[in-house]
Amino acid sequence: MAAPAEAGPVTHSVARTELPASRREPAGRKSQQRVKEILQAGRDVFSEKGYERATTAEIAQRLGISEATVFSYFRGKRELCARVIGDWYDEIIEAIESGLPRDGSVRQQFAFIVRMHLRLMLVNGTDLCALVLSEGRARHHELSEALTELQRRYTAPLMRVLAQGQETGQIRTDMPLRLLRSMVFGPMEHVLWDATLARRQTDIEATAAQLIEVLWAALQPPDAALSALQQFRHDVAEANRRLAQAEAAQKA
Template sequence: MATPHRIAIARRRTPATRSRRELRVEQILQAARDLFGAQGYDATTTAQIAAQIGVVEGLIYKYFPTKRALLLQVLGYWYDDMFGDYTRELAYFPTARKRLHYLIWRHLCTVRDYPRLCGLMFREVLSADNDYRGSPLHAMNKRYTQLLVDTVETGMRGGEFRTDLPPRLVRSLVYGGIEHEASRYLARYIAPHQQAAADAPALDVGLLADQITNLLCDGLGPRPAAELTETRA
């Protein structure tokens, strides 16, 4: 059965209009995603990826110059899939607080549903100081997190949130906090041989989304004028 990610990739173009090259690239990306997720990036070889789809190893390099380039493309497709139609979905929520909660909840769902890909993103890409910055994947990540910045700015303009805190700090607190909070959950997928992984708790997406949203919005809420005067004194 095709995974949601496979379905999303297949929808990009109809079978009648997809070239042989596109179909081959899709096969390689799917095999790489499966093996990177199951074995980890370092333990996976391009020979294994080729064997997974029944081709010679050299064919992989016809489409991807390095294994690293292949990893970035796998994660790029995943990010593209995650976006879905965020703009349309966010429009259903009448307040900035509800939109903020939705973005936090959806990000947590992604961590819960795609733990191995999240682990690859955190360990192999975000922690590396090489080809990530300036890459298409970096641009996608900026677009993805900008949705939260835009939501906070909208709340500030509408009077829901205080205006003396930088929206980018809120973004860092949300995504950095989720990464830290979910680290033990991800450990069972990133390093299943470690004892810590066996003891890792489940990720309660609904509860954690509520807690983060409440913590942020209580702090972001407009402050009484008297309190502001006292703080500045």
């Protein structure tokens, strides 16, 4: 997804997305199961029909319950849809946070985030991804406020990696993090648009590999190539010097 407003300080812990409290907190096991069923039916209906055409009446009908029962747990369609999307984001964030190779290099962590972003959005969540892109992202849409906070937390792992890269000199420092984040998520969002809304066939792994190469090159410091060449020349000169010393020692 495209980058939201600047994220604040983040930690490595995975906290559940904060969403408005539902009408009735499910206390018993039966109520908790009912909420789970409503959320699953809601995910199916919102995925199939989008936000505008989906109705709580159809969600209730699929479960064989009354619409009033749905309203006893959720105040309305907006709250229910926000919870459905929130749970989906939580699944994705958990997968990224738990799988991120924290002992790996900055590039390895960056590559993991890009690859997992595309996999998780396009393998199991294509229709929900289309919902967020086409309706939930519109300005002043009923879901826009809830999605802004979700996406802020969703982009936090990338922000940490970018910040680490800047600190170690592996990522350019002439641009603020929020713009670097947009440089990464912007191209990925175009891929998601093509795959979900235009319904174009996408080779996820090949596309991810190409994006990683292009985006990583764009994130490099402006003088990265020159520095690499200078380092190479230094290494060659040092190797030649040591070879000459070894030859001289053999002749002595």
